[in-house]
Amino acid sequence: MKNDNVRPDDLKWRCCQxxxxxxxxxxxxxxxxxxxxxxxxxCPVCKTVMITxxxxxxxxAEVEQILEDK
Numbered sequence: 623m624k625n626d627n628v629r630p631d632d633l634k635w636r637c638c639q640x641x642x643x644x645x646x647x648x649x650x651x652x653x654x655x656x657x658x659x660x661x662x663x664x665c666p667v668c669k670t671v672m673i674t675x676x677x678x679x680x681x682x683a684e685v686e687q688i689l690e691d692k
Contacts, residue, residue, distance in 0.1 A: 635663065635672060637665035637667065637668060637670055639665070639668050639670065640665055640667040640668050642665050642666055642667045642668075644663040644664060644665060644672055645663065645664065645665075645666050646661050646662065646663055646664075647661060647662075647664060647666075648660070648661060649661070649662045649664055649671050653685070653686065653689060654689050654690070656689055658685075662677070
């Protein structure tokens with residue numbers, strides 16, 4: 623996954639715990655013992671990651687299907 627899964631509207635969010643503005647950066651994702659990195663909006667203070675419905679139902683669903691088919 624690349625930065626194309628982040629839209630400008632994603633950066634209008636603030637972390638509910640820290641009240642910090644979200645930033646886009648590399649985030650490690652692990653699924654079925656496979657680890658990969660991608661750019662996603664996250665809190666720079668507490669590292670909470672925001673995964674939009676579009677990303678979860680689109681790109682992440684594609685990756686999930688590929689890994690499950692192996």
